[in-house]
Amino acid sequence: MATNFTVQRSTTGNIVVLALNGFLDAHTAPEFEKVVQQEFDGGNVRLIADCGELTYISSAGLGVFMSFIEDIREAGGDLKICNLAPKVAQVFEILGFDSIFEMVPAVADAVKGFENPAKEV
Amino acid sequence: MSSSATQQTPQHTAQSGLSQSRLESLLESAKLLSSHLNLDQLLGHLLRTAMGRYLITRGVVAIRTEAGCRVEVSRGCAALKKGSDFTPEASLAAGLELVFDIGAAEAPIGTLALGKPARGPLDAEETDFIRALLGLAASVIANALSHGESVSLNQELDQKVQELRALLDLVRGLAATLDPEEVARLLLLTFSGRWAVTKSGIAAWKEGHPPVLRQRGLKLDALEHQREAIGALPDASVLMAEQAARFGLPAGSMIMPVRSGGETCGAVVCGPRMLGAAYTNDDLEFGAGLVAQAAVALDNSWHFRDTIGKKQMEKELALAASIQTELFPKQLAKLFATDVAARNRQAKQVGGDYYDVIHMPSSHPTEEHLVCVVDISGKGIFASLLMSNIQATLRALVFRENSLPIVAQTANDLLYATTPSNRYATALLLIYEASTGACRWVNCGHTDGIILRANGDVEMLACSGIALGLFPARTYEEQTFELRAGDLLAIYSDGVTDAQNEAEEDFGTDRLVDVLKQHGSLPAADVVERVFEAIDDFAGSAPQFDDITMMVMKRGAGNMA
Numbered sequence: 001m002a003t004n005f006t007v008q009r010s011t012t013g014n015i016v017v018l019a020l021n022g023f024l025d026a027h028t029a030p031e032f033e034k035v036v037q038q039e040f041d042g043g044n045v046r047l048i049a050d051c052g053e054l055t056y057i058s059s060a061g062l063g064v065f066m067s068f069i070e071d072i073r074e075a076g077g078d079l080k081i082c083n084l085a086p087k088v089a090q091v092f093e094i095l096g097f098d099s100i101f102e103m104v105p106a107v108a109d110a111v112k113g114f115e116n117p118a119k120e121v
Numbered sequence: 122m123s124s125s126a127t128q129q130t131p132q133h134t135a136q137s138g139l140s141q142s143r144l145e146s147l148l149e150s151a152k153l154l155s156s157h158l159n160l161d162q163l164l165g166h167l168l169r170t171a172m173g174r175y176l177i178t179r180g181v182v183a184i185r186t187e188a189g190c191r192v193e194v195s196r197g198c199a200a201l202k203k204g205s206d207f208t209p210e211a212s213l214a215a216g217l218e219l220v221f222d223i224g225a226a227e228a229p230i231g232t233l234a235l236g237k238p239a240r241g242p243l244d245a246e247e248t249d250f251i252r253a254l255l256g257l258a259a260s261v262i263a264n265a266l267s268h269g270e271s272v273s274l275n276q277e278l279d280q281k282v283q284e285l286r287a288l289l290d291l292v293r294g295l296a297a298t299l300d301p302e303e304v305a306r307l308l309l310l311t312f313s314g315r316w317a318v319t320k321s322g323i324a325a326w327k328e329g330h331p332p333v334l335r336q337r338g339l340k341l342d343a344l345e346h347q348r349e350a351i352g353a354l355p356d357a358s359v360l361m362a363e364q365a366a367r368f369g370l371p372a373g374s375m376i377m378p379v380r381s382g383g384e385t386c387g388a389v390v391c392g393p394r395m396l397g398a399a400y401t402n403d404d405l406e407f408g409a410g411l412v413a414q415a416a417v418a419l420d421n422s423w424h425f426r427d428t429i430g431k432k433q434m435e436k437e438l439a440l441a442a443s444i445q446t447e448l449f450p451k452q453l454a455k456l457f458a459t460d461v462a463a464r465n466r467q468a469k470q471v472g473g474d475y476y477d478v479i480h481m482p483s484s485h486p487t488e489e490h491l492v493c494v495v496d497i498s499g500k501g502i503f504a505s506l507l508m509s510n511i512q513a514t515l516r517a518l519v520f521r522e523n524s525l526p527i528v529a530q531t532a533n534d535l536l537y538a539t540t541p542s543n544r545y546a547t548a549l550l551l552i553y554e555a556s557t558g559a560c561r562w563v564n565c566g567h568t569d570g571i572i573l574r575a576n577g578d579v580e581m582l583a584c585s586g587i588a589l590g591l592f593p594a595r596t597y598e599e600q601t602f603e604l605r606a607g608d609l610l611a612i613y614s615d616g617v618t619d620a621q622n623e624a625e626e627d628f629g630t631d632r633l634v635d636v637l638k639q640h641g642s643l644p645a646a647d648v649v650e651r652v653f654e655a656i657d658d659f660a661g662s663a664p665q666f667d668d669i670t671m672m673v674m675k676r677g678a679g680n681m682a
Contacts, residue, residue, distance in 0.1 A: 001362065008551060025290050025293075025294070026290045026291055026293060026294025026295075026307050026310070027293070027294055027297065029310050030310075033310065041417070058286055058287060058289055058311075058314070059283070059286070059290065059291075059310075059312075059314035059315040060294065060311040060314055061310075061314060062314030062315030062317075063310030063312065063313040063315070064310060065314070066314055066318060066319050067313055067319070069311075070338065094276070094283055095283065095317055096317050096395075096396070097317060098602060099395075100396070
């Protein structure tokens with residue numbers, strides 16, 4: 001089964017960038033959920049999902065984003081989404097994610113969003 | 122262009138300048154109108170052109186839809202806002218005197234309505250210009266309308282495709298797991314992703330299994346007490362304020378009962394959608410479908426666990442049975458001229474009967490043996506372990522202790538100390554002196570032993586003390602008798618006398634005595650077999666739940682070694 005999915009973690013200051021790669025579907029969503037949970041538990045609430053290498057996302061995958069956004073924002077942080085391929089971006093938009101999440105072209109834009117909160121959605 | 126201009130009079134020049142500007146405007150409009158398909162921009166341009174050209178301060182464009190004529194663009198006209206109904210009366214009331222159909226007069230696709238031109242009334246040529254402009258716009262508007270329709274159709278289609286993807290993805294995910302928790306997790310992820318909800322939860326219950334409870338932002342702990350109310354709900358519904366309060370959920374939540382067979386075994390709840398969006402009928406259908414899939418998966422995983430549990434228990438029972446079998450003496454100790462035989466038959470579950478004939482070295486030079494039948498409470502692996510405990514205890518005790526009351530008392534204290542208070546064993550302990558036939562015995566809560574004398578008399582070895590392991594510091598008194606030539610002694614577990622037939626009657630002591638009398642002349646082993654046969658004949662097809670243990674001792678005529 002095509003369940004190749006990896007997350008690569010890096011940091012920019014106190015911002016954690018999670019680079020998603022591959023298929024984020026029902027099989028792999030629990031894995032991503034674990035990663036985000038770990039960050040949240042570790043007190044890292046300024047998160048950027050770099051979706052540049054994300055080739056597919058299903059509802060279950062999107063569910064992970066929804067599952068954490070309230071907790072993260074309540075803790076004073078945010079989960080920003082960037083670098084979406086057009087096909088994947090379409091899924092986010094169809095389901096209305098663009099009105100809930102800050103979705104920007106590049107990691108740098110997301111970082112700026114954190115540094116300059118006035119620009120936040 | 123310049124040559125024709127020089128031939129014209131000033132008045133002509135003004136006239137032709139006007140008509141040239143009209144042509145230019147038409148050309149510009151034609152270009153613009155065909156360059157993009159966005160209806161708003163298109164109508165905006167139309168209105169701007171007319172208003173700019175005739176210095177008009179208010180105007181609207183209305184488009185005919187199935188529901189009637191609706192204002193699409195409105196400028197300087199508060200009375201007729203975008204989206205309001207457009208009627209000739211409303212138009213007049215709003216001060217829009219100039220009204221033009223867009224498209225063919227017999228089937229116009231819309232209307233352009235304008236206020237009073239500051240430049241004065243329009244002449245025929247200006248009216249023609251407007252008509253030309255609208256004619257040009259009509260087909261473009263028609264195109265834009267159908268484009269808008271197909272965009273919204275496409276969006277609907279996208280949603281459906283997305284729904285199907287989610288369903289397919291979930292079904293695939295569910296197929297890969299046999300863990301109820303994992304099923305719950307996948308389902309909630311899919312819902313919260315599909316509907317962009319941050320609050321969701323599932324509670325599901327199955328007898329013999331830990332409840333499944335996952336919740337984010339909702340409290341579903343108490344739902345189990347409302348199973349009936351949940352069962353009465355449709356497959357998916359949105360909870361209004363009052364109903365929501367009854368379940369302790371936020372109003373606007375969607376609730377979907379989890380059904381398995383005719384039973385309600387749980388509920389899935391998704392909190393209200395964000396940004397005030399409502400759940401649609403499509404959403405309800407989709408939700409119900411997904412939950413139905415998950416219900417099957419939950420059922421499967423529960424069933425799988427049951428099977429595993431059963432297998433595990435069977436394994437345990439087999440192990441217990443083999444432990445127990447190992448504990449029975451392979452061969453009973455030789456008791457000289459006394460013929461002794463015993464047999465134990467386990468019921469379906471591993472029980473706790475035990476018999477033994479143990480040589481007592483402490484009694485040397487006489488030939489004494491401890492003969493016992495023990496019935497241990499409970500079944501399964503625990504009974505097996507207790508049985509091995511009792512065997513070791515008795516063997517160790519008789520190795521150094523000749524007093525039967527002390528053996529019984531010590532065994533009682535040891536068992537009491539090492540087992541839970543609800544565990545105990547009944548036992549008939551008898552020390553047999555093979556050379557003389559002398560017997561000393563205690564009956565610790567056990568079924569009566571039977572002595573069938575050679576002359577046909579029957580004597581019972583009735584209960585004389587409390588079962589082993591129930592209470593601490595008990596004392597036991599021994600009694601004695603002599604087993605003489607031709608006498609038969611039967612010691613057995615209550616599985617013999619409690620065996621039931623289809624009418625739920627007990628086999629009982631009388632029937633047992635009859636069998637012993639009838640077959641008492643046979644060798645001990647055969648007598649034991651006859652007893653089993655008699656029990657089986659009696660029981661017929663009635664199921665037997667208890668272990669059956671039967672021991673028979675017959676003292677022969679030549680009673681010396």
